[in-house]
Amino acid sequence: MDALDLQILDLLQRDGRLSIAELSERVALSQSPCARRLKRLEEAGLIDGYRAVLNRKALNLGVTVFVNVRLQHHREDAVREFEGAAQAMAEVLACHVVSGAHDYLLEVVVRELADYEHCVRRLQALPMVQDITSSFSIRSVKTGAPLPLR
Numbered sequence: 001m002d003a004l005d006l007q008i009l010d011l012l013q014r015d016g017r018l019s020i021a022e023l024s025e026r027v028a029l030s031q032s033p034c035a036r037r038l039k040r041l042e043e044a045g046l047i048d049g050y051r052a053v054l055n056r057k058a059l060n061l062g063v064t065v066f067v068n069v070r071l072q073h074h075r076e077d078a079v080r081e082f083e084g085a086a087q088a089m090a091e092v093l094a095c096h097v098v099s100g101a102h103d104y105l106l107e108v109v110v111r112e113l114a115d116y117e118h119c120v121r122r123l124q125a126l127p128m129v130q131d132i133t134s135s136f137s138i139r140s141v142k143t144g145a146p147l148p149l150r
Contacts, residue, residue, distance in 0.1 A: 016050040064137035068102035078128035
């Protein structure tokens with residue numbers, strides 16, 4: 001991967017709707033070689049996909065909660081079951097294995113507190129979950145930033 005590939009990736013993560021014509025113009029490359037590079041980057045797995053970034057508040061999904069989860073034990077079956085449950089919950093946008101006092105950090109987005117309560121009850125019902133603590137986001141300062149490629 002060279003500087004031109006990094007430039008293409010940077011432009012696309014900022015605006016995934018760029019056409020090959022626009023992309024090739026911005027990187028000062030003709031369309032065919034630009035399209036070939038893009039295809040190679042996609043095939044190499046550097047681009048996971050393309051999607052629209054939706055406005056959470058406009059869609060009435062204004063409650064963001066960061067949820068710390070501690071498991072009772074770390075047997076492989078319990079870990080697999082918990083991670084599968086987290087992946088199956090539409091409200092869970094992200095689930096990270098973390099170090100420290102907890103095992104997982106989840107980012108949960110819901111319409112209102114009652115929806116969050118429902119989500120927590122589903123987590124509490126999992127037999128391997130020992131402890132759940134929640135931090136409610138008051139306001140987002142920075143989200144969805146492009147990856148630092150340079």
